[in-house]
Amino acid sequence: MKPKFRAWLKEEYRMTDVREITFFNDEVQMISGVEDFYAYDEFELMQSTGLKDKNGKEIYDGDIVRFTLTDGFDYVVDEEGVVSYKLGAFYVVNGLTEYLISNINTNEIEVIGNEFEN
Structure with a gap:
């Protein structure tokens, strides 16, 4: 799978697709969006999980x-959380509870916003 990114442009308060990432000394220094180039302090970079919601x-x-979490029988819990990348995997974090996103059925998950716009 080819990695895919988007970026939150801090000063413009908007999201943009990332076309190119420039590294220097193994750190992201600049990205190019749809319309322009941005320095590392002007954006927050976000990686796609490779999954789609319902x-x-x-x-x-x-x-x-x-x-929605189910046990296949009677237990059903509706939850909300923020997608986070750590330890080489994507998780959904809800307070102190973390769920490995690959363990959640994508038919039961819906994107309702992001941490920058909502």
């Missing part, structure tokens, strides 16, 4: 999602 919307690090 509406076909791509899920990124930083997205706020609503999801």
Whole structure:
């Protein structure tokens, strides 16, 4: 899978697709969006999980999602959390509880916003 990114442009208060990432000394120094180039202090970079929600919307690090947990029988819990990348995997974090996103059925997950716009 080819990594896919988007970026929150801090001063413009908007999201942009990332076309190119420039590294220097193993650190991100600049990105190019759809319209312009941005220095490292002007954006927050977010990586796609490679998954889509129940509406076909791509899920990124930083997205706020609503999801349903079931045990296959009677136990059903509706939860909300923020998608976070750590320890080489994507998680949905809800307070002190973390759920590995690959363990949540994508038919039961919906992107309802992101941590920058909502």
